[in-house]
Amino acid sequence: MNVVETGIGDLIQPPDIEGFREWNRTKKSRKLEDKLMSEQDAVAEFVCDGCYLGTELYGTVRAPMSVVREILRQKPQHLRLAGQGVLEIDLLVAGGGVEAIDLNYYGLEVYGVSCVLRRAVEGGHIKQMAEWSNAAFSWRLKAAAMGVPFLPIRSMLGTDTFRRSAARVVEDPFTGGKICLVPALILDVSIIHVHRADRFGNAQIDGISGFAFEMARASKRLIVSAEEIIPTDQIRQCPDRTVIPYYLVDAVVHAPFGSHPGEMVYHYGRDEDEIRAWVNASKTPEGTAAYLDKTVYRPQNHAAYLEMIGEERLSDLRHKAENHR
Amino acid sequence: MSKNGYSSTELMICVAARLMEDGTTTFIGTGIPMLAAALAQRLYTPNLIPVFEFGGVGALMDELPLGVGESRTFHRALSATGICDVMETAQRGFIDYGFLGGAQIDMYGNLNSTVIGDYHAPKARLPGSGGANDVGSLCWKTIAIMRHEKMRFVPACDFITTPGYLNGPGAREAAGLPAGTGPIHVVSTLARLGFDPTTCRMSLEAVYPGVSVEDVVNSTGFELLLPRETPEIEPPTAEELHLLRDEIDPDHLYI
8 A cells, every 4th residue: 555645743552453363362361340430549550650541531621520539649650642522631740740642622611722731742751742633642552452453534635634643544445535544542541420320330421421431441450430329230230331342441439429520411411610719720830729629639439529619519419400301 | 702792712612503403413522512412402492412431321401511422412311321322323324414623724624633843842731632633533523623823833843633624625534534524614703614625625614703815814824715796794692691601611611
Protein backbone atom coordinates (compact mmCIF):
# COMPACT_ATOMS: atom_id res chain seq x y z
CA MET A 1 0.00 0.00 0.00
CA ASN A 2 1.43 3.35 -1.05
CA VAL A 3 1.80 5.79 1.89
CA VAL A 4 1.02 9.28 0.66
CA GLU A 5 1.46 11.24 3.87
CA THR A 6 2.51 10.53 7.44
CA GLY A 7 1.23 12.46 10.45
CA ILE A 8 4.05 13.91 12.59
CA GLY A 9 2.28 13.54 15.94
CA ASP A 10 3.69 11.10 18.49
CA LEU A 11 2.45 7.52 18.31
CA ILE A 12 2.05 7.37 22.07
CA GLN A 13 0.84 3.77 22.25
CA PRO A 14 2.01 1.74 19.23
CA PRO A 15 -0.43 -1.12 18.53
CA ASP A 16 0.84 -4.62 19.30
CA ILE A 17 -2.01 -6.82 18.12
CA GLU A 18 -0.12 -10.10 18.47
CA GLY A 19 0.80 -9.09 22.01
CA PHE A 20 -2.85 -8.24 22.65
CA ARG A 21 -4.01 -11.66 21.48
CA GLU A 22 -1.41 -13.34 23.66
CA TRP A 23 -2.44 -11.11 26.58
CA ASN A 24 -6.05 -12.06 26.13
CA ARG A 25 -5.09 -15.72 25.92
CA THR A 26 -2.91 -15.82 29.02
CA LYS A 27 -3.90 -12.94 31.30
CA LYS A 28 -7.67 -12.80 31.04
CA SER A 29 -9.66 -15.40 32.90
CA ARG A 30 -12.78 -16.92 31.37
CA LYS A 31 -13.95 -18.09 34.78
CA LEU A 32 -16.89 -16.48 36.52
CA GLU A 33 -14.88 -15.09 39.43
CA ASP A 34 -15.82 -12.57 42.08
CA LYS A 35 -14.04 -9.34 41.11
CA LEU A 36 -15.77 -6.99 43.50
CA MET A 37 -13.14 -4.93 45.33
CA SER A 38 -12.58 -1.52 46.85
CA GLU A 39 -11.52 1.38 44.65
CA GLN A 40 -8.20 1.42 46.55
CA ASP A 41 -7.45 -2.21 45.70
CA ALA A 42 -8.56 -1.84 42.08
CA VAL A 43 -6.32 1.17 41.46
CA ALA A 44 -3.39 -0.28 43.44
CA GLU A 45 -3.53 -3.51 41.48
CA PHE A 46 -4.13 -2.26 37.96
CA VAL A 47 -3.01 1.37 37.55
CA CYS A 48 0.78 1.53 37.48
CA ASP A 49 3.49 4.06 36.66
CA GLY A 50 3.81 4.66 32.94
CA CYS A 51 0.54 3.02 31.98
CA TYR A 52 -1.68 4.23 29.16
CA LEU A 53 -5.03 5.11 30.70
CA GLY A 54 -8.50 5.73 29.30
CA THR A 55 -11.82 6.72 30.86
CA GLU A 56 -15.43 6.54 29.65
CA LEU A 57 -17.86 8.21 29.08
CA TYR A 58 -16.72 11.72 29.90
CA GLY A 59 -16.32 14.23 32.71
CA THR A 60 -19.93 15.27 33.23
CA VAL A 61 -21.65 12.18 31.85
CA ARG A 62 -21.42 8.67 33.34
CA ALA A 63 -17.81 9.44 34.25
CA PRO A 64 -15.70 7.27 36.60
CA MET A 65 -14.98 10.23 38.88
CA SER A 66 -14.70 8.22 42.10
CA VAL A 67 -12.00 5.95 40.65
CA VAL A 68 -10.22 8.94 39.09
CA ARG A 69 -10.06 10.62 42.52
CA GLU A 70 -8.57 7.40 43.92
CA ILE A 71 -5.94 7.40 41.14
CA LEU A 72 -4.95 10.90 42.24
CA ARG A 73 -4.63 9.72 45.85
CA GLN A 74 -2.27 6.92 44.83
CA LYS A 75 -0.15 9.28 42.67
CA PRO A 76 0.97 7.05 39.79
CA GLN A 77 3.62 8.78 37.67
CA HIS A 78 4.41 9.09 33.95
CA LEU A 79 0.83 8.39 32.91
CA ARG A 80 -0.19 8.47 29.27
CA LEU A 81 -3.75 9.48 28.64
CA ALA A 82 -6.57 9.08 26.15
CA GLY A 83 -7.56 12.75 26.04
CA GLN A 84 -11.29 12.59 25.55
CA GLY A 85 -12.91 14.23 28.50
CA VAL A 86 -13.83 17.06 30.77
CA LEU A 87 -13.56 16.96 34.57
CA GLU A 88 -11.97 13.51 34.84
CA ILE A 89 -8.96 14.28 32.65
CA ASP A 90 -8.77 17.75 34.13
CA LEU A 91 -8.31 16.13 37.57
CA LEU A 92 -5.77 13.63 36.24
CA VAL A 93 -3.67 16.33 34.58
CA ALA A 94 -4.06 18.66 37.58
CA GLY A 95 -2.86 15.79 39.80
CA GLY A 96 0.47 16.05 38.02
CA GLY A 97 1.27 12.52 36.84
CA VAL A 98 0.35 12.87 33.15
CA GLU A 99 3.19 13.10 30.60
CA ALA A 100 1.55 12.22 27.30
CA ILE A 101 -1.89 12.88 25.82
CA ASP A 102 -3.66 11.67 22.71
CA LEU A 103 -5.82 14.75 22.47
CA ASN A 104 -9.30 14.48 20.96
CA TYR A 105 -11.42 16.83 23.02
CA TYR A 106 -10.22 18.26 26.28
CA GLY A 107 -12.29 21.20 27.45
CA LEU A 108 -15.04 22.19 29.84
CA GLU A 109 -17.91 22.18 27.33
CA VAL A 110 -20.30 24.99 28.18
CA TYR A 111 -17.66 26.50 30.50
CA GLY A 112 -15.03 26.81 27.77
CA VAL A 113 -11.36 25.92 27.68
CA SER A 114 -9.55 24.07 30.47
CA CYS A 115 -7.12 26.27 32.39
CA VAL A 116 -5.38 23.10 33.63
CA LEU A 117 -4.71 22.02 30.03
CA ARG A 118 -3.60 25.53 29.11
CA ARG A 119 -1.06 25.63 31.94
CA ALA A 120 0.17 22.10 31.18
CA VAL A 121 0.64 22.67 27.44
CA GLU A 122 1.62 26.32 27.43
CA GLY A 123 4.11 25.56 30.23
CA GLY A 124 5.58 22.65 28.25
CA HIS A 125 4.75 20.02 30.88
CA ILE A 126 3.25 17.50 28.46
CA LYS A 127 6.11 15.63 26.82
CA GLN A 128 4.23 13.81 24.08
CA MET A 129 1.09 14.85 22.25
CA ALA A 130 -0.94 13.91 19.23
CA GLU A 131 -4.22 15.26 17.85
CA TRP A 132 -7.17 13.10 16.79
CA SER A 133 -10.82 13.70 16.02
CA ASN A 134 -13.39 12.06 18.27
CA ALA A 135 -14.40 9.63 15.53
CA ALA A 136 -10.76 8.80 14.79
CA PHE A 137 -10.22 8.08 18.49
CA SER A 138 -13.30 5.86 18.72
CA TRP A 139 -12.33 4.05 15.53
CA ARG A 140 -8.83 3.47 16.93
CA LEU A 141 -10.54 1.71 19.83
CA LYS A 142 -12.77 -0.13 17.39
CA ALA A 143 -9.72 -1.38 15.47
CA ALA A 144 -8.26 -2.76 18.72
CA ALA A 145 -11.66 -4.25 19.57
CA MET A 146 -11.69 -5.95 16.16
CA GLY A 147 -8.16 -7.21 16.71
CA VAL A 148 -6.83 -5.49 13.57
CA PRO A 149 -3.84 -3.09 13.41
CA PHE A 150 -5.65 -0.14 11.83
CA LEU A 151 -8.89 1.08 10.28
CA PRO A 152 -9.43 3.20 7.17
CA ILE A 153 -11.46 6.35 7.85
CA ARG A 154 -12.61 9.41 5.89
CA SER A 155 -12.08 12.00 8.65
CA MET A 156 -9.03 14.14 9.39
CA LEU A 157 -7.93 14.27 5.72
CA GLY A 158 -6.36 17.53 4.52
CA THR A 159 -6.13 19.15 7.96
CA ASP A 160 -3.59 19.97 10.65
CA THR A 161 -5.52 17.59 12.89
CA PHE A 162 -4.20 14.86 10.59
CA ARG A 163 -0.72 16.42 10.35
CA ARG A 164 -0.34 16.44 14.16
CA SER A 165 -1.74 12.93 14.52
CA ALA A 166 0.12 9.66 14.11
CA ALA A 167 -2.18 8.54 11.29
CA ARG A 168 -1.20 7.82 7.68
CA VAL A 169 -2.81 8.70 4.39
CA VAL A 170 -2.52 5.91 1.86
CA GLU A 171 -3.69 5.14 -1.63
CA ASP A 172 -6.69 2.84 -1.30
CA PRO A 173 -5.59 -0.41 -3.02
CA PHE A 174 -9.11 -1.05 -4.30
CA THR A 175 -10.18 2.32 -5.72
CA GLY A 176 -6.96 4.35 -5.89
CA GLY A 177 -8.46 7.19 -3.82
CA LYS A 178 -6.88 8.58 -0.67
CA ILE A 179 -7.88 7.18 2.68
CA CYS A 180 -6.71 7.87 6.23
CA LEU A 181 -5.50 4.92 8.32
CA VAL A 182 -5.70 5.19 12.09
CA PRO A 183 -3.69 2.79 14.26
CA ALA A 184 -5.45 0.52 16.75
CA LEU A 185 -5.31 1.91 20.28
CA ILE A 186 -4.82 -0.80 22.88
CA LEU A 187 -5.09 0.68 26.35
CA ASP A 188 -3.19 -0.64 29.36
CA VAL A 189 -6.04 0.30 31.71
CA SER A 190 -9.55 1.61 31.17
CA ILE A 191 -12.07 2.78 33.68
CA ILE A 192 -15.72 2.74 32.71
CA HIS A 193 -18.60 3.78 34.91
CA VAL A 194 -21.89 1.92 34.40
CA HIS A 195 -25.38 1.79 35.83
CA ARG A 196 -25.12 -1.77 37.15
CA ALA A 197 -22.85 -4.77 37.17
CA ASP A 198 -22.68 -8.14 38.85
CA ARG A 199 -19.69 -9.35 40.87
CA PHE A 200 -18.19 -11.05 37.83
CA GLY A 201 -18.16 -7.85 35.82
CA ASN A 202 -21.14 -8.22 33.51
CA ALA A 203 -22.00 -4.57 33.07
CA GLN A 204 -25.10 -2.80 31.80
CA ILE A 205 -25.52 0.80 30.68
CA ASP A 206 -28.71 2.83 30.22
CA GLY A 207 -28.99 5.64 27.71
CA ILE A 208 -26.29 6.38 25.14
CA SER A 209 -23.38 3.97 25.16
CA GLY A 210 -20.71 6.51 24.12
CA PHE A 211 -17.61 4.47 23.33
CA ALA A 212 -17.92 1.98 26.20
CA PHE A 213 -18.42 -0.98 23.87
CA GLU A 214 -15.22 -0.27 21.96
CA MET A 215 -13.05 0.86 24.89
CA ALA A 216 -13.94 -2.18 27.00
CA ARG A 217 -12.77 -4.44 24.16
CA ALA A 218 -9.62 -2.38 23.48
CA SER A 219 -8.19 -2.64 27.01
CA LYS A 220 -5.75 -5.00 28.66
CA ARG A 221 -7.11 -4.17 32.09
CA LEU A 222 -10.60 -2.87 32.77
CA ILE A 223 -11.95 -1.43 35.99
CA VAL A 224 -15.73 -1.14 35.98
CA SER A 225 -17.32 1.08 38.59
CA ALA A 226 -21.06 0.67 39.00
CA GLU A 227 -23.89 2.56 40.65
CA GLU A 228 -25.41 -0.78 41.67
CA ILE A 229 -24.07 -4.27 42.17
CA ILE A 230 -26.79 -6.70 41.14
CA PRO A 231 -27.19 -10.50 41.23
CA THR A 232 -26.22 -12.35 38.06
CA ASP A 233 -29.80 -13.57 37.80
CA GLN A 234 -30.84 -10.02 37.12
CA ILE A 235 -28.25 -9.77 34.35
CA ARG A 236 -29.60 -12.98 32.86
CA GLN A 237 -33.11 -11.48 32.79
CA CYS A 238 -32.02 -8.80 30.31
CA PRO A 239 -28.73 -9.90 28.72
CA ASP A 240 -29.44 -7.57 25.79
CA ARG A 241 -28.49 -4.69 28.10
CA THR A 242 -25.02 -6.10 28.79
CA VAL A 243 -22.57 -3.85 26.96
CA ILE A 244 -19.52 -5.30 28.73
CA PRO A 245 -19.34 -9.07 29.38
CA TYR A 246 -17.48 -10.27 32.47
CA TYR A 247 -14.40 -11.69 30.73
CA LEU A 248 -13.31 -8.19 29.71
CA VAL A 249 -13.38 -6.99 33.30
CA ASP A 250 -10.63 -7.17 35.93
CA ALA A 251 -12.19 -5.24 38.81
CA VAL A 252 -15.71 -4.29 39.83
CA VAL A 253 -16.06 -1.34 42.17
CA HIS A 254 -19.33 -0.36 43.81
CA ALA A 255 -19.60 3.41 43.35
CA PRO A 256 -22.98 4.99 44.03
CA PHE A 257 -22.88 8.58 42.72
CA GLY A 258 -19.60 7.53 41.10
CA SER A 259 -20.05 10.11 38.34
CA HIS A 260 -20.58 13.04 40.73
CA PRO A 261 -20.43 15.97 40.00
CA GLY A 262 -21.35 14.61 36.58
CA GLU A 263 -24.69 12.96 35.87
CA MET A 264 -25.93 9.41 35.54
CA VAL A 265 -28.97 9.30 33.32
CA TYR A 266 -32.18 8.15 35.07
CA HIS A 267 -30.34 8.12 38.45
CA TYR A 268 -29.11 11.65 39.16
CA GLY A 269 -28.46 14.95 37.42
CA ARG A 270 -25.37 17.15 37.15
CA ASP A 271 -24.27 19.03 40.25
CA GLU A 272 -23.90 22.39 38.54
CA ASP A 273 -22.64 24.16 41.67
CA GLU A 274 -19.85 21.64 42.13
CA ILE A 275 -18.89 21.76 38.44
CA ARG A 276 -18.73 25.55 38.64
CA ALA A 277 -16.66 25.32 41.82
CA TRP A 278 -14.05 23.33 39.89
CA VAL A 279 -14.24 25.61 36.84
CA ASN A 280 -13.50 28.60 39.07
CA ALA A 281 -10.92 26.91 41.29
CA SER A 282 -8.99 25.55 38.32
CA LYS A 283 -8.34 29.03 36.97
CA THR A 284 -5.25 29.34 39.21
CA PRO A 285 -2.67 26.78 40.43
CA GLU A 286 -3.47 27.76 44.03
CA GLY A 287 -7.22 27.32 43.56
CA THR A 288 -6.61 23.99 41.86
CA ALA A 289 -4.46 22.72 44.74
CA ALA A 290 -7.00 23.86 47.32
CA TYR A 291 -9.87 22.18 45.45
CA LEU A 292 -7.96 18.91 45.06
CA ASP A 293 -7.04 19.00 48.72
CA LYS A 294 -10.65 19.46 49.76
CA THR A 295 -12.35 17.01 47.40
CA VAL A 296 -9.66 14.43 46.58
CA TYR A 297 -6.89 14.21 49.18
CA ARG A 298 -8.75 14.94 52.40
CA PRO A 299 -11.62 12.46 51.92
CA GLN A 300 -10.02 9.03 52.34
CA ASN A 301 -12.30 7.30 49.88
CA HIS A 302 -15.46 7.71 47.85
CA ALA A 303 -17.72 7.11 50.85
CA ALA A 304 -16.01 9.98 52.70
CA TYR A 305 -16.33 12.14 49.58
CA LEU A 306 -20.08 11.52 49.44
CA GLU A 307 -20.37 12.29 53.12
CA MET A 308 -18.68 15.62 52.46
CA ILE A 309 -21.11 16.40 49.62
CA GLY A 310 -23.99 15.50 51.94
CA GLU A 311 -27.19 13.50 51.59
CA GLU A 312 -29.34 16.56 51.03
CA ARG A 313 -27.49 17.62 47.91
CA LEU A 314 -27.37 14.06 46.60
CA SER A 315 -31.08 13.70 47.12
CA ASP A 316 -31.68 16.93 45.14
CA LEU A 317 -29.62 15.49 42.30
CA ARG A 318 -31.65 12.28 42.34
CA HIS A 319 -34.77 14.39 42.12
CA LYS A 320 -33.30 16.30 39.16
CA ALA A 321 -33.05 13.08 37.13
CA GLU A 322 -36.68 12.15 37.62
CA ASN A 323 -37.98 14.25 34.75
CA HIS A 324 -35.41 12.88 32.32
CA ARG A 325 -37.40 9.79 31.41
CA MET B 1 -28.21 44.00 24.52
CA SER B 2 -28.24 46.62 21.80
CA LYS B 3 -30.51 49.61 21.46
CA ASN B 4 -32.71 47.41 19.26
CA GLY B 5 -33.91 45.44 22.25
CA TYR B 6 -32.02 42.26 21.35
CA SER B 7 -28.40 41.20 21.26
CA SER B 8 -26.37 40.14 18.23
CA THR B 9 -26.00 36.70 19.84
CA GLU B 10 -29.79 36.38 19.99
CA LEU B 11 -30.12 37.29 16.32
CA MET B 12 -27.28 34.91 15.45
CA ILE B 13 -29.22 32.06 17.09
CA CYS B 14 -32.39 33.05 15.22
CA VAL B 15 -30.57 33.20 11.87
CA ALA B 16 -29.06 29.75 12.49
CA ALA B 17 -32.50 28.40 13.46
CA ARG B 18 -34.03 29.82 10.28
CA LEU B 19 -31.40 27.95 8.22
CA MET B 20 -32.43 24.58 9.62
CA GLU B 21 -34.40 22.33 7.30
CA ASP B 22 -37.34 20.21 8.37
CA GLY B 23 -37.06 16.47 7.97
CA THR B 24 -33.28 16.45 7.90
CA THR B 25 -30.64 14.88 10.12
CA THR B 26 -28.54 17.63 11.66
CA PHE B 27 -25.40 17.26 13.72
CA ILE B 28 -25.54 19.59 16.73
CA GLY B 29 -22.49 20.70 18.74
CA THR B 30 -22.32 22.24 22.22
CA GLY B 31 -23.50 25.81 22.71
CA ILE B 32 -25.20 28.08 20.18
CA PRO B 33 -26.16 25.25 17.76
CA MET B 34 -28.16 23.64 20.60
CA LEU B 35 -30.12 26.85 21.17
CA ALA B 36 -30.71 27.23 17.44
CA ALA B 37 -31.94 23.64 17.14
CA ALA B 38 -34.22 24.06 20.16
CA LEU B 39 -35.69 27.23 18.63
CA ALA B 40 -36.06 25.67 15.19
CA GLN B 41 -37.81 22.59 16.60
CA ARG B 42 -40.35 24.80 18.35
CA LEU B 43 -41.00 27.24 15.51
CA TYR B 44 -39.82 26.16 12.09
CA THR B 45 -38.74 22.55 11.82
CA PRO B 46 -40.80 20.29 14.10
CA ASN B 47 -39.37 17.25 12.35
CA LEU B 48 -35.72 18.23 12.64
CA ILE B 49 -33.70 15.22 13.77
CA PRO B 50 -30.88 16.46 15.99
CA VAL B 51 -27.88 14.13 16.05
CA PHE B 52 -25.40 14.29 18.93
CA GLU B 53 -22.01 12.70 18.61
CA PHE B 54 -22.10 10.44 21.67
CA GLY B 55 -25.26 8.70 20.52
CA GLY B 56 -28.42 10.81 20.92
CA VAL B 57 -30.56 10.76 17.77
CA GLY B 58 -33.89 12.56 17.36
CA ALA B 59 -34.22 14.15 20.80
CA LEU B 60 -37.04 16.54 21.61
CA MET B 61 -35.11 19.56 22.79
CA ASP B 62 -37.40 20.61 25.61
CA GLU B 63 -34.43 21.47 27.80
CA LEU B 64 -31.05 22.84 26.74
CA PRO B 65 -28.27 20.22 26.87
CA LEU B 66 -25.02 21.42 28.43
CA GLY B 67 -22.84 18.97 26.57
CA VAL B 68 -23.01 16.59 23.62
CA GLY B 69 -23.46 13.48 25.77
CA GLU B 70 -25.74 14.62 28.54
CA SER B 71 -29.20 13.18 29.11
CA ARG B 72 -31.01 15.97 27.31
CA THR B 73 -29.29 14.96 24.05
CA PHE B 74 -31.48 11.86 24.08
CA HIS B 75 -34.50 13.20 25.96
CA ARG B 76 -37.52 11.43 24.40
CA ALA B 77 -35.22 10.60 21.50
CA LEU B 78 -35.73 8.01 18.79
CA SER B 79 -32.48 6.22 19.47
CA ALA B 80 -29.72 6.26 22.07
CA THR B 81 -26.70 4.64 20.47
CA GLY B 82 -22.95 5.30 20.61
CA ILE B 83 -20.31 7.45 18.94
CA CYS B 84 -19.12 4.85 16.42
CA ASP B 85 -22.65 4.30 15.13
CA VAL B 86 -23.29 8.04 14.82
CA MET B 87 -19.98 8.78 13.10
CA GLU B 88 -20.31 5.79 10.79
CA THR B 89 -23.80 6.99 9.89
CA ALA B 90 -22.25 10.32 8.90
CA GLN B 91 -19.51 8.53 6.97
CA ARG B 92 -22.18 6.60 5.01
CA GLY B 93 -23.73 9.89 3.91
CA PHE B 94 -26.76 9.90 6.21
CA ILE B 95 -26.23 13.22 7.98
CA ASP B 96 -27.42 16.23 6.02
CA TYR B 97 -26.22 19.19 8.04
CA GLY B 98 -23.59 19.92 10.64
CA PHE B 99 -23.33 23.01 12.82
CA LEU B 100 -19.85 24.02 13.94
CA GLY B 101 -18.01 26.69 15.88
CA GLY B 102 -14.39 27.66 16.36
CA ALA B 103 -11.91 30.28 17.47
CA GLN B 104 -10.76 31.12 13.92
CA ILE B 105 -12.17 30.79 10.41
CA ASP B 106 -10.52 31.60 7.07
CA MET B 107 -12.00 32.54 3.70
CA TYR B 108 -12.37 28.88 2.68
CA GLY B 109 -14.33 28.09 5.83
CA ASN B 110 -11.52 26.13 7.50
CA LEU B 111 -11.90 26.22 11.28
CA ASN B 112 -9.48 26.25 14.19
CA SER B 113 -10.41 24.99 17.63
CA THR B 114 -7.03 23.50 18.58
CA VAL B 115 -4.36 26.12 19.22
CA ILE B 116 -3.65 29.85 18.87
CA GLY B 117 -0.03 30.55 17.95
CA ASP B 118 2.70 27.95 17.58
CA TYR B 119 1.62 24.35 18.16
CA HIS B 120 4.43 23.52 20.59
CA ALA B 121 4.56 26.92 22.34
CA PRO B 122 1.00 28.15 21.95
CA LYS B 123 -0.47 31.44 23.06
CA ALA B 124 -3.60 29.51 23.90
CA ARG B 125 -4.25 25.79 23.93
CA LEU B 126 -7.89 25.14 23.00
CA PRO B 127 -9.93 21.92 23.43
CA GLY B 128 -9.01 20.31 20.08
CA SER B 129 -11.13 18.77 17.37
CA GLY B 130 -13.65 16.82 19.37
CA GLY B 131 -16.21 15.80 16.79
CA ALA B 132 -15.72 18.98 14.75
CA ASN B 133 -13.29 17.53 12.22
CA ASP B 134 -15.62 14.58 11.67
CA VAL B 135 -18.67 16.82 11.22
CA GLY B 136 -16.73 19.04 8.78
CA SER B 137 -15.44 15.97 6.91
CA LEU B 138 -18.49 13.73 6.77
CA CYS B 139 -21.75 15.76 6.83
CA TRP B 140 -23.10 16.90 3.46
CA LYS B 141 -23.40 20.58 4.35
CA THR B 142 -21.89 22.47 7.25
CA ILE B 143 -22.75 25.82 8.79
CA ALA B 144 -20.32 27.63 11.09
CA ILE B 145 -21.51 29.94 13.83
CA MET B 146 -18.91 32.54 14.82
CA ARG B 147 -18.48 35.81 16.68
CA HIS B 148 -17.53 38.29 13.93
CA GLU B 149 -14.17 39.82 14.82
CA LYS B 150 -11.03 40.47 12.82
CA MET B 151 -9.01 38.21 15.12
CA ARG B 152 -11.44 35.36 14.37
CA PHE B 153 -12.00 35.91 10.63
CA VAL B 154 -8.33 35.49 9.73
CA PRO B 155 -6.28 35.27 6.50
CA ALA B 156 -4.98 31.86 7.62
CA CYS B 157 -5.95 29.75 10.62
CA ASP B 158 -3.07 29.08 13.01
CA PHE B 159 -4.20 25.44 12.84
CA ILE B 160 -6.76 23.83 10.56
CA THR B 161 -8.72 21.63 12.95
CA THR B 162 -11.74 21.14 10.71
CA PRO B 163 -11.78 21.20 6.91
CA GLY B 164 -13.68 23.85 5.02
CA TYR B 165 -12.67 24.00 1.36
CA LEU B 166 -8.98 23.69 2.46
CA ASN B 167 -7.08 25.78 -0.12
CA GLY B 168 -9.81 26.14 -2.71
CA PRO B 169 -11.83 24.38 -5.40
CA GLY B 170 -11.26 20.63 -5.63
CA ALA B 171 -9.02 20.52 -2.56
CA ARG B 172 -11.42 18.50 -0.42
CA GLU B 173 -11.81 15.78 -3.04
CA ALA B 174 -8.05 15.80 -3.74
CA ALA B 175 -7.41 15.23 -0.02
CA GLY B 176 -9.74 12.22 -0.09
CA LEU B 177 -12.71 13.81 1.66
CA PRO B 178 -16.18 12.68 0.54
CA ALA B 179 -17.28 14.34 -2.71
CA GLY B 180 -19.95 17.02 -2.71
CA THR B 181 -19.45 18.08 0.89
CA GLY B 182 -18.37 21.36 2.48
CA PRO B 183 -19.44 24.55 4.22
CA ILE B 184 -22.44 26.43 2.86
CA HIS B 185 -22.95 29.23 5.39
CA VAL B 186 -21.36 31.16 8.21
CA VAL B 187 -23.67 32.82 10.69
CA SER B 188 -21.83 35.57 12.55
CA THR B 189 -22.75 38.31 14.99
CA LEU B 190 -22.88 40.80 12.08
CA ALA B 191 -24.07 38.93 9.03
CA ARG B 192 -25.00 35.77 7.22
CA LEU B 193 -22.32 34.64 4.80
CA GLY B 194 -22.07 31.99 2.11
CA PHE B 195 -19.46 30.44 -0.17
CA ASP B 196 -18.99 31.22 -3.84
CA PRO B 197 -19.51 27.95 -5.78
CA THR B 198 -16.70 28.68 -8.26
CA THR B 199 -13.94 29.97 -6.02
CA CYS B 200 -15.11 28.38 -2.71
CA ARG B 201 -14.40 31.76 -1.07
CA MET B 202 -16.55 33.27 1.64
CA SER B 203 -19.09 35.81 0.43
CA LEU B 204 -21.40 38.22 2.19
CA GLU B 205 -25.09 37.34 1.86
CA ALA B 206 -27.01 39.61 4.22
CA VAL B 207 -26.29 41.95 7.11
CA TYR B 208 -27.96 42.41 10.46
CA PRO B 209 -30.17 45.48 11.00
CA GLY B 210 -28.00 48.53 11.64
CA VAL B 211 -24.83 46.81 10.36
CA SER B 212 -23.20 48.20 7.21
CA VAL B 213 -21.24 46.28 4.61
CA GLU B 214 -18.26 48.37 5.70
CA ASP B 215 -18.69 47.18 9.30
CA VAL B 216 -18.51 43.58 8.11
CA VAL B 217 -15.50 44.25 5.87
CA ASN B 218 -13.69 46.02 8.70
CA SER B 219 -14.29 43.09 11.01
CA THR B 220 -12.98 40.54 8.52
CA GLY B 221 -9.26 39.82 8.20
CA PHE B 222 -9.45 38.65 4.58
CA GLU B 223 -11.04 39.88 1.37
CA LEU B 224 -14.71 39.03 1.44
CA LEU B 225 -16.67 38.59 -1.79
CA LEU B 226 -19.41 41.23 -1.85
CA PRO B 227 -22.74 41.04 -3.66
CA ARG B 228 -24.07 43.97 -5.68
CA GLU B 229 -26.83 44.46 -3.18
CA THR B 230 -26.85 43.33 0.41
CA PRO B 231 -30.23 42.61 1.93
CA GLU B 232 -30.89 43.19 5.62
CA ILE B 233 -31.82 40.24 7.81
CA GLU B 234 -35.15 40.33 9.63
CA PRO B 235 -34.62 41.11 13.31
CA PRO B 236 -35.72 38.50 15.85
CA THR B 237 -39.47 38.23 16.12
CA ALA B 238 -41.17 38.71 19.47
CA GLU B 239 -41.95 34.99 19.46
CA GLU B 240 -38.32 34.02 18.81
CA LEU B 241 -37.12 36.24 21.63
CA HIS B 242 -39.77 35.01 24.04
CA LEU B 243 -38.91 31.36 23.36
CA LEU B 244 -35.17 31.96 23.60
CA ARG B 245 -35.30 33.97 26.81
CA ASP B 246 -38.14 32.36 28.69
CA GLU B 247 -38.09 28.73 27.57
CA ILE B 248 -34.83 27.73 25.93
CA ASP B 249 -32.19 29.55 27.96
CA PRO B 250 -33.96 30.87 31.05
CA ASP B 251 -30.72 30.61 33.07
CA HIS B 252 -28.96 32.88 30.55
CA LEU B 253 -26.06 30.55 29.95
CA TYR B 254 -25.60 31.88 26.44
CA ILE B 255 -27.86 34.89 26.02
